[in-house]
Amino acid sequence: MMLSRRNTLQLYIYGTLMLCVVGKAVEPLISTVALRSLSEAETRLPCRHEGDGQVVQVSWSRFRASGNEERIIMYHFTEGLKEFTDFVSKMRFESLDPTKDATLLILNTAESDDATYVCKIATFPSGNTDITIKLTVWSRPISNVEAVELVEGQTFRTAATCRAVGWPQPRLTWDTDVAGQAQNRSVDARTVSSQFSLHPLRSLDGRRLDCLVWHPTFDTPQRIRNRLVVHYPPDVWIEHRGKGEWYVGLEDAELKCVSGGNPKPHNITWARLEGSMPEGWRPILTAH
Incomplete structure (x- = not known):
């Protein structure tokens, strides 16, 4: 059967569209998210399958700057949960059914958890979905x-x-x-x-x-x-109580030594240039 040029072109376009659709079904869907968290806090890394098909397996891995992969946790719909040794009691799935919600919890985040995390979701018959999260940890x-x-x-x-x-x-x-x-x-x-x-x-x-x-x-x-x-050292001066000059027979005469300074002096000593202190004198200590 001979095909016209128009029919040949239509067939080519139809075949190209089919290849695109089929190709999209088998290639991974990659999504990248940037998240920031604090050290010593709980960190939530979301991962959820939104498309068609049955989720067969979900898993988490992380990659440091060196590029080395560290496997964290995995769940298979028939074989159940598998936790890798280095992350037991440190990271876990948030949901009891990871096939419905594969969100990962870092229970006590450390600066060393600053890395790129990859959630892999395997579905049937749609194929695989990868969600990449670049986690930055601040302290x-x-x-x-x-x-x-x-x-x-x-x-x-x-x-x-x-x-x-x-x-x-x-x-x-x-x-x-x-x-x-x-x-x-x-x-x-x-x-x-x-x-x-x-x-x-x-x-x-x-x-x-x-x-x-x-x-x-x-x-x-x-x-x-x-x-x-x-x-600084004290500036010392003497004040006396009352007005006017002192005279013989004045009672309750009082001299006050004002020192200041920082720190305050621990001890103040009185002396009389002409000799001993007058009879009956006594110091009065005042707190400042």
Whole structure:
């Protein structure tokens, strides 16, 4: 039978469409999802078959940057569950029937769980479906401030050091109204430190020098409260109670020694230049 050119073209188009349909049925459907989680949290990796056909088997594997495959867990509709040794009690299926919902739970996520995860769903007669999840694990910063006790008259020096460790690397700033200079340094990919330096003056004692830790896991920066400590010697002067000059026979005469200073003096001693203290005198200790 002779075919016209039009019939030949129609047959070719029909055959091409059939090949496409058949080809689509046997090739894996690959979907990639990017997820982010926190260390020490529970992480949920969704995987669910939405197409036609009966789910025969589901399995999870993960790939690190090296490309090596680590098999995690598998479920076969007749043979049941198989958990691989390295992940027992660490990861499990969320559903009791993984053929309906193959979502994987990482029960206590660690930074080492940062990897690419692949969920494989084998169905009959449709073929295989692969869902790839690129999981990024962040960790909230651990931070602290080390304050330095300063002394009035010292040269320009470090008053406090703030450190933070997290992933991604945190950022540090200072919240203060005192004049000084901040110097930040990256220790490694996760660790940063910041030093705040100034000229120690007694007027700075007790002033605010807070460290602010900025990180994508925080809605607002974490504030580490800190106060400057500047030691300085006391300025001593003597006050007396009452008005006017003292005279012979004055009763309850009182001299007050005012010292100040930081830290406060532990002991105050009275002496009289002309000799011993007057008869009947006694010190009165007052708490400040």
